[in-house]
Amino acid sequence: MMSGFDGTNAPFESAVLDALATAVVFLDGGRRVRYANPAAENLFKFSQRSVLGLALQEVFADPSVLNSAVDYASTHNSSHSQLDLVLTTAGRERLDVGCTVSPVELMGQAGFLMEFNELQYQLKLAREERQIDQTEASRVLLRNLAHEIKNPLGGLRGAAQLLERELERPDLTEYTQVIMKEADRLQALMDRLLSPHRPPQLRTLNVHEALERVRSLVLAEYPEGIRLRRDYDVSAPDIVADHEQIIQALLNIGRNAAQALEGRGEITLRTRVVRQVTLARRLHRLGLMVQIIDNGPGITAEWQEKIFRPLVSRKQGGTGLGLTLAQTFINQHHGIIELQSEPGRTCFTILLPLPGDAGGVPDARRSAS
């Protein structure tokens, strides 16, 4: 795989570069590609083998700015960063990236190391980080609040019950019944708020079995009008997870999709195994991607920011806890939920780490910031 290198550190160096989430390409002194890591293969949609030995103009359609960055690094013998580059490769349309070129000796050869960051990707990381912090903050606030409300609520209900027994006019029980019914509703809400705090019970879980459960529950609720399409990656391995939490998270998202469709439309349940994913500040070699996609009205950009917050609902009778809980459960499994939406296509993507890579490699860029 690492053809073209000699020198004793080469295997170690290439193993480190292979594991990076940052796309890295190494040019030799003659400015030909000597190495491209898996993140670069992913970003530019080429294979290392197809670009080995090629000059920049043979890889990219518009390499002039990139070439000048290499010129600069070469003449000044120092790193040079170009923050907003537009690059086009055969496999991809147009890519907005930042690039840092450094003159280095790597794997026994002098050359240039080029590190690429997709600009959108950087923004996305910042947003994810903010979302995780926000979820944690509201989780603590809600938990304390729920505890405070639960105790007096029990007293309130008990008192109404006692009062009812003492009532001499039976028509007055209508009022005590209202008190008890509303207290029960509030109690159920508080229980939902407190539920994510039991310790997770980890067992192996086949994600397709979980999705089938979701599928049959949604179909039971909407027997007509909603089509549930399966697009499963059968090679997806089992995950180790709390069954109830994962199913609850998937069900909350699936049920939202069905509700958004108002009884008519299509939901796609998709799974894929993905490589090199950064989740909750860690880089994982392998991840499991689950997508729940509906062809409903979509969610405006303004609301996309808000709907993960607790008690934000736009539905009659909605508590606005479905997505908050889904997010808490997925975060507890070191995963994340992403959302993309436009009219006619709303896609919730759940990314979970897959076992087998020892908890992942810390992501250098994140831990540095």
Ligand SMILES: Nc1ncnc2c1ncn2[C@@H]1O[C@H](COP(=O)(O)OP(=O)(O)OP(=O)(O)O)[C@@H](O)[C@H]1O
């Ligand atoms: N697939 C979707 N399409 C359109 N809007 C959606 C979709 N999923 C969620 N939403 C919006 O996000 C809001 C928040 O969802 P969330 O599941 O947190 O609460 P809810 O469904 O309103 O109430 P609950 O799930 O607690 O019964 C919803 O009220 C809805 O407006």
Ligand SMILES: [Mg+2]
């Ligand atoms: Mg919901």
